[in-house]
Amino acid sequence: MAVESPAHIVVVGAGTIGIEAALYARFLGYQVTLLDSGDVGASLRKWGHVRMFTPFGANCTRLGRSALAAQYDDPALPPDDQYVTAGEYLDKYLQPLAESDLVANCVKRHHTVVSIARSSQTKTENLGLPERGETPLITLAKDQQGHEHVFESDIVLDCSGVGGQPNFIGGGGSPAVGELAARPHFETGLIDASGQDANRFANQQILVIGAGHSAATNICQLSVLARETLETHVTWVTREAKANGQTGPVAVIQDDPLPQRKHLAGEANQLIVDEAGHLDHWPETTVKSIHFEPQNSHFHVTLDGKHAGIHTFDRVVANVGYRPNLEMLKELQLDLCPHTDGIKSLIQPEPNFYLLGSKSYGRDSSYLVADGFDQIRRVFAIIGDRENLDLYAEPPGSSNLA
Structure with a gap:
């Protein structure tokens, strides 16, 4: 059954997919409240120095470009085939889009979502029955001053991503002994070793944990x-020995449609072969415990x-992936994959609640922004009960804008 505009939609997360979803909804006439625990694109800003795996044209939409063209005399967007950094993407596309007329008034920054639930039904009630969708969804959020706010809506789109919840470094995915206390003192993202982080990492003994593309980026x-x-020395610890047919632990997809990703994986693996005393790779090794010594800012790590x-390091960088924050969804009826914590289907047992973007993939790191755009298109076709609804489609006879 269609949910017609001007119904109220709450969007959680002001990253790429959250901003695009809000724009899509506003264009269709829905009321929108967009909540984010920080600023627009805060996760992108954390790795703003890193070049994206996909070209700019794959990370923007025709609708977004049209909104910018209507708002600004000269949006000055990068060429479609240019590989911009995350910071350039945020500055040239996402931030201006968030400040455009259709979106700007919807955004509530520094509102951390605590819970999403039904107004008068617990998780246990009316599974699969029409009555489940007859009461509004309630989103409870806390602002910077600690004040709580309740937002009632017909629909909730959770686009909050996974970047705020890194996995634990223990061998089986649970916290290593001492990790909860030590975690505020080590890195879990992409560092800027040639820029703002250079002084902190120069001439240090550094431990890098993980074998994915984030670890590969930091290793390079x-x-x-x-x-x-x-005096800088890097110890790279991975559970894996070598990826299939590779010289190192990072999997290289031979027919990878993203050449930048393939090149990065190959480069990181090759560094193990070419190392000149500044890099050690310790395969088939896991972290058993970690203790941070505040007096001298050292980490004592038991492998x-x-x-x-037992080894001592000045810096620890943990790149072991991310997991979705499901705590705020505890009162919703969800059907999640037991392997990834991602969704099995865009349509969930909970009526009018949708997980979009990287959070919908859970721990599966194969997500691309283009996947999120396709989810937006599909979810609004479902909401409007209009199978052919597609605001991203190119009008007949016009040139391709995206």
């Missing part, structure tokens, strides 16, 4: 720093496996 950056500052032992 730190390797450059280590060649420029001779298990092939390189078992």
Whole structure:
């Protein structure tokens, strides 16, 4: 059954998919409240120095570009085939889009969502029955001053991503002993080893944990720093020995449609072969415990496996992936994959609640922004009960804008 405008939609998360979803909804005449725990694109800003795997044209939409063209005399967007950094993407596309007329008044920054639930039904009531969708959804959020706010809506789109909840470094995915206390003192994202983080990492003993593309990015950056500052040494710990057919632990997809990603994986693996005393790879090894010593800012790390032992490091960088924050969804009826914590279907048992973007993929890191755009298109076709509704479609006879 269609939910007609001007119904109220709450969108959680002011990243790429949240901003695009809000724009899509506003264009269709819905009332929108967009909540974010920080500023627009805060997660993108954290790795703003890193070049994106996909070209600009794959990370914007025809609708978004049209909104910018209507708002600004010269949006000065990058060419479609240009690989911009996350910071450039935020400054040139996402931030201006968030400040455009259709979106600007919807955004409530620094509102952390605590819970999403039904106004008068608990999780246990009316599973699969029409009555479940007859009461509004209630989103409880807390602002910077600690004040709580309740937002009642017909629909909620959770586009909050996974960047705020890194996985734990323990061998089985649980916290290593001492990790909860030490975690505020180590890094879990992409560092800027040639820029703002150079002084903190130069001439330090550094532990990098993980074998994904974030770890590969940090290894490549730190390797450059280590060649420029001779006392810098990097120890790279991975559960894996070598990826299938590779010289190192990072999987290289031979027919990868994203050449930048393939190049990064190959480069990180090759550094193990070419290392000149500044990089050690310790495979088949996990973290058993970690203790941060505040007096000298050192980490004492107990490793298990092939390189078992107690070691001391000045810096720890943990790139072991992310998981979705499901705590705020505890009172909703969801059907999630037991393997990834992602959704099995865009349509959930909870009426008019949708998970979009990277959070919908859970722990599956294969998500691309283009997947999120397609989800937006599909979810509004469902909401409006209009199978052919597609605001991203190119009008007949016009040139391709995206």
